[in-house]
Amino acid sequence: MKKVDxxxxxxxxxxxxxxxxxxxxxxxxxxxxxDLIGTVTFxxxxxxxxxxxxxxxxxxxxxxxxLVAAVDHGPQAPSIAAARMAIxxxxxxxxxxxxxxNMLGDIHGGAGEQCAELFYDIDEKISxxxxxxxxxxxxxxxxxATHGKIVSGFGHRFHKxxxxxxxxxxxxxxxxxxxxxxxxxxxxxxEAVQRExxxxxxxxxxxxxxxxxxxxxxxxxxxxxPLSRGLFCISRSVGILAHSWEQLNQGxxxxxxxxxxxxxxxxxx
Numbered sequence: 591m592k593k594v595d596x597x598x599x600x601x602x603x604x605x606x607x608x609x610x611x612x613x614x615x616x617x618x619x620x621x622x623x624x625d626l627i628g629t630v631t632f633x634x635x636x637x638x639x640x641x642x643x644x645x646x647x648x649x650x651x652x653x654x655x656x657l658v659a660a661v662d663h664g665p666q667a668p669s670i671a672a673a674r675m676a677i678x679x680x681x682x683x684x685x686x687x688x689x690x691x692n693m694l695g696d697i698h699g700g701a702g703e704q705c706a707e708l709f710y711d712i713d714e715k716i717s718x719x720x721x722x723x724x725x726x727x728x729x730x731x732x733x734x735a736t737h738g739k740i741v742s743g744f745g746h747r748f749h750k751x752x753x754x755x756x757x758x759x760x761x762x763x764x765x766x767x768x769x770x771x772x773x774x775x776x777x778x779x780x781e782a783v784q785r786e787x788x789x790x791x792x793x794x795x796x797x798x799x800x801x802x803x804x805x806x807x808x809x810x811x812x813x814x815x816p817l818s819r820g821l822f823c824i825s826r827s828v829g830i831l832a833h834s835w836e837q838l839n840q841g842x843x844x845x846x847x848x849x850x851x852x853x854x855x856x857x858x859x
Contacts, residue, residue, distance in 0.1 A: 608639060619643070633657060636824065640817065648771040649811060655762050656807040659755045660800050660822055662829025666748075669693040671847060673830045677837040678845035686837075690830040691823050696742075699826060701801035702808070702818035705743030708733055709809045712779050726782045730790075743780075743802025744787050751795035756803040763810055772810035780806040 609618055616623040618635075619642050626635065630644065633654040637645045645653060665671050673690035681689070694700055708729055715725035733741055746753050760777055767774025784798045801822070808818045837845075848854075 607642070636821075640813075645811075646771070648766065648769065652762060652766050652771065652807060653811055655759060656804040657821065657825045659759055660804055660825035662826070662832065663800075665833065668698050669826060670829060670833050673834045674837040675845055675847065677834050678842045683831065683834045683838065686834040687827060687830050690834075691827060694819070694823055694826065699801075699822050700819045701742035701799075702805040702822050703815045704737070705741075705802050705805040706809050706813075706815035706818045708741070708743070708783070709776050709779050709805060710815065712783070713775065713809075716775075716779075722778065722782050723786075726779065726786050730783065730786055741783065741787055743805055744784060744796050744798055746797045746799045749797050749799070751797055753797040753799045753803070755800050756798040759803040759807060760798075763806060766810070774810070776806045776809040 607619070609616070610620075611617070618626065619638055621638070621644075626638075630638070631650060631654070634644055634650045636657075637643075637650065637653060662670065665674060669690040672693045673686040676686035676689045677683070696704065711732065712725045712729040715728060716722060720728070730741060760781065763772060763777040764774060766772045767777065780798060780802055784796060784802075788795050801818075804822065804825075805815075805818050808821060813821070
């Protein structure tokens, strides 16, 4: 019987190319931690950990802009409300943050992943010879057939007809494209999708929201769709932490989703 090398078996159990660590030494993707501390930005560090290389300063700046744009949307956002309610129930900050991040599903916070899938699908159609407008129409048709009439990344219950974050993000993508940092093609796709949805609504404008605009950034930078969701979680965690801390300092006990003098309407089955 072949002798089992237990050290090799154990080493392969959590095999990773992200970190190489032993007593007195820590390296991330081949970079000693002491060489990274004080020399790279946090967005560059996120990129390095996920993708294995360091972005240029220009790539990191565009990446950072998307992260900054999504940090918070106030207590009316379910994730923020969940964090604040959790604090008033006696949970610690880390528990409140965990509760809030778990609210970032397919509709709230996770829509960027779905939007990125749509953008990549349209880009693939263009690469096969379709014109932008035709590719967008077919892409939206396919989306509607699978997911329904609401296209993730577009429309907002508060910001009508414009989400103030999206135009700024689109402008930054265009500026980066003008300097060949990114291609700019996903900004064109995103804006073409926005126009097509508006046309299908009888010409009524529709906002590109934070999920759509940041998805355009992440696609421009080459991130796979699932990472659009993960990166949104990182970004929104900043707002979640801030609101958790604020609620902790404000006090309050067992704070529900509505003031106690307002009750849900009862309807008999």
